[in-house]
Amino acid sequence: MTGGAGDCSLQSVSRGGVMPLPEVHVFIATSLDGFIADPEGGIEWLTGLPVPEGEDHGYGAFMAGVDALVMGAGTFRTVAGFAEWPYVVPVTVMSRHLRAGDLPEGLRGRVAVSGATPVHVLEALAAGGARRVYVDGGRLVSSFLREGLVTRLVLTRVPVLLGAGRPLFVDVGRHALRLVEARHWAHGFVQETWAVLR
Amino acid sequence: MTGGAGDCSLQSVSRGGVMPLPEVHVFIATSLDGFIADPEGGIEWLTGLPVPEGEDHGYGAFMAGVDALVMGAGTFRTVAGFAEWPYVVPVTVMSRHLRAGDLPEGLRGRVAVSGATPVHVLEALAAGGARRVYVDGGRLVSSFLREGLVTRLVLTRVPVLLGAGRPLFVDVGRHALRLVEARHWAHGFVQETWAVLR
Numbered sequence: 001m002t003g004g005a006g007d008c009s010l011q012s013v014s015r016g017g018v019m020p021l022p023e024v025h026v027f028i029a030t031s032l033d034g035f036i037a038d039p040e041g042g043i044e045w046l047t048g049l050p051v052p053e054g055e056d057h058g059y060g061a062f063m064a065g066v067d068a069l070v071m072g073a074g075t076f077r078t079v080a081g082f083a084e085w086p087y088v089v090p091v092t093v094m095s096r097h098l099r100a101g102d103l104p105e106g107l108r109g110r111v112a113v114s115g116a117t118p119v120h121v122l123e124a125l126a127a128g129g130a131r132r133v134y135v136d137g138g139r140l141v142s143s144f145l146r147e148g149l150v151t152r153l154v155l156t157r158v159p160v161l162l163g164a165g166r167p168l169f170v171d172v173g174r175h176a177l178r179l180v181e182a183r184h185w186a187h188g189f190v191q192e193t194w195a196v197l198r
Numbered sequence: 199m200t201g202g203a204g205d206c207s208l209q210s211v212s213r214g215g216v217m218p219l220p221e222v223h224v225f226i227a228t229s230l231d232g233f234i235a236d237p238e239g240g241i242e243w244l245t246g247l248p249v250p251e252g253e254d255h256g257y258g259a260f261m262a263g264v265d266a267l268v269m270g271a272g273t274f275r276t277v278a279g280f281a282e283w284p285y286v287v288p289v290t291v292m293s294r295h296l297r298a299g300d301l302p303e304g305l306r307g308r309v310a311v312s313g314a315t316p317v318h319v320l321e322a323l324a325a326g327g328a329r330r331v332y333v334d335g336g337r338l339v340s341s342f343l344r345e346g347l348v349t350r351l352v353l354t355r356v357p358v359l360l361g362a363g364r365p366l367f368v369d370v371g372r373h374a375l376r377l378v379e380a381r382h383w384a385h386g387f388v389q390e391t392w393a394v395l396r
Contacts, residue, residue, distance in 0.1 A: 032353075032375060032392065033367035034232045045372075145359065155230075159375035159392065161343065161367065169231035169359065174243070177230060177357035179386035188377035190390055194230065194357065 021122045022133045023151040026141050027062045028168060029189075032157055035165030036138045041074070045160050051187055057156055058191065063089070068130040070121060073098050075137035076111075080104060090128075092121060094140060118144050138166050145172040150196050152180065159188035219320045220331045221349040224339050225260045226366060227387075230355055233363030234336045239272070243358050249385055255354055256389065261287070266328040268319060271296050273335035274309075278302060288326075290319060292338060316342050336364050343370040348394045350378065357386035 029046055030036050037043050069087055071079070073095035079086065085107060096115045103111055114121050118140075125133055135144050144150050155168075180193040227244055228234050235241055249255075267285055269277070271293035277284065283305060294313045301309055312319050316338075323331055333342050342348050353366075378391040 033370060157390075159377055161370050161373040161375065161394075163369060163371040163373075171361060172231060172359050173361040175359040175361075177359065177386065179357055179382060179388065182380070182382035182388050184377060184380040184390075188375065190377065190380050190388075192355075192382075192388055196359075 019123065019126045021119070021149065022068070022126050022130045024122070024133050024135050024144055024149050025062070025066060025152050025154070026135055026144075026150060027059060027154040027156075028136065028138075028141065029057075029156040029158055030168050031160045031162035031165070033161050033163070034167050034169060035162045036168045037166040038162060039164050039166070041166065045162060046158055049158055049160070049187070051189075055185070055187075057185070057189060058154065062154060063134070066132045066134040068092065068125050068128075068132075069134045069136065070094060070125075070140065071135075072137035072140045074139075080107070085110065089134075092125065094118075094121060118147050118149055122149060138168055139170070141168060142170045142172050145169070145175065145196070148173075148175075148196075148198070153177075153194045153196065154191065155194065156189055156191040217321065217324045219317070219347065220266070220324050220328045222320070222331050222333050222342055222347050223260070223264060223350050223352070224333055224342075224348060225257060225352040225354075226334065226336075226339065227255075227354040227356055228366050229358045229360035229363070231359050231361065232365050232367065233360045234366045235364040236360060237362050237364070239364065243360055244356055247356055247358070247385070249387075253383070253385075255383070255387060256352065260352060261332070264330045264332040266290065266323050266326075266330075267332045267334065268292060268323075268338065269333075270335035270338045272337075278305070283308065287332075290323065292316075292319060316345050316347055320347060336366055337368070339366060340368045340370050343367070343373065343394070346371075346373075346394075346396070351375075351392045351394065352389065353392065354387055354389040 028036060038045060067089055069089050069091045071091065071093055073093060076093040091111045093111060093113050095113055098113050100113050135141055176197040178195040178197055180195050182192045184190040226234060236243060265287055267287050267289045269289065269291055271291060274291040289309045291309060291311050293311055296311050298311050333339055374395040376393040376395055378393050380390045382388040
């Protein structure tokens with residue numbers, strides 16, 4: 001994407017009308033006090049918790065239902081450091097600084113970089129046929145919420161008070177929600193699926 | 199209580215040994231983003247939600263199991279403004295500024311004021327026979343948590359993202375928790391009971 005907001009809207013119109021935006025789904029875990037990472041960005045407090053082998057808290061089924069993933073540059077840097085790239089669906093990294101040429105060679109074609117706004121990123125994904133988009137990463141989730149673009153949140157809370165860290169929700173505006181599902185596990189994780197109503 | 203920390207400890211010893219502190223229980227509702235009140239202290243976003251008549255989300259049963267209530271001056275001022283004083287159990291208002299003489303006449307004998315620290319307030323309640331104390335109000339809950347004094351938290355989350363307000367958890371330190379119970383209601387409230395392990 002190269003144009004500003006005006007260009008993108010024009011492109012939308014030139015494609016023959018307004019295309020519906022894809023649904024935006026969030027699947028994320030927090031401490032009981034709402035943090036997604038400790039003050040240094042670490043998640044050992046989360047990954048170190050005892051969880052029965054093979055229990056993914058619904059993540060696999062969730063991933064099977066989305067056709068694109070949008071993440072911030074911070075999340076991308078973390079994931080790019082893993083031994084294997086974990087995603088099958090196409091990934092868009094939202095960043096004003098990263099360039100496509102900065103991507104590791106093995107990821108070209110699987111990862112796109114966009115400096116556009118949330119709504120324009122969604123428009124571009126809709127144009128590519130995406131209907132359900134997974135948005136990941138704290139700052140990104142808050143900015144999509146703030147702009148009223150999030151359809152559903154799957155929130156998992158783990159049995160830890162962290163005391164300090166990076167909060168999931170920052171200045172997200174006021175929204176009414178509907179509880180779609182609630183479940184919990186014997187090892188102390190609780191999870192709700194919330195529909196964002198407005 | 200008139201003495202400082204040293205005096206209180208001395209009194210403890212003079213009573214013939216260390217008395218176990220009472221259990222501290224919390225029962226509180228937050229928005230999904232963790233606020234107990236909006237930026238002006240209002241809770242209309244909570245009290246205005248549709249709830250089936252007679253549904254108290256376990257509050258009555260909870261109250262029946264505690265034998266004292268500790269609250270901050272802010273919560274006290276709100277409750278003192280109600281048409282009727284809603285508590286049967288003795289109430290301690292923790293405040294460095296409020297004096298017993300400031301209390302409305304109808305509340306004398308039912309409400310005590312203490313300028314002591316959380317642990318000394320609990321010691322005094324233990325000396326009076328209290329075994330399970332309900333601590334209410336955002337700042338107070340955080341300070342009792344910070345000092346490792348909270349036994350159990352009953353947290354109710356309601357289907358609202360508020361965007362801004364007064365958070366429940368402020369700098370509470372790191373604690374491991376154990377999920378004791380989880381439940382939810384068709385009107386979208388979810389509630390967990392957590393034991394604070396350390």
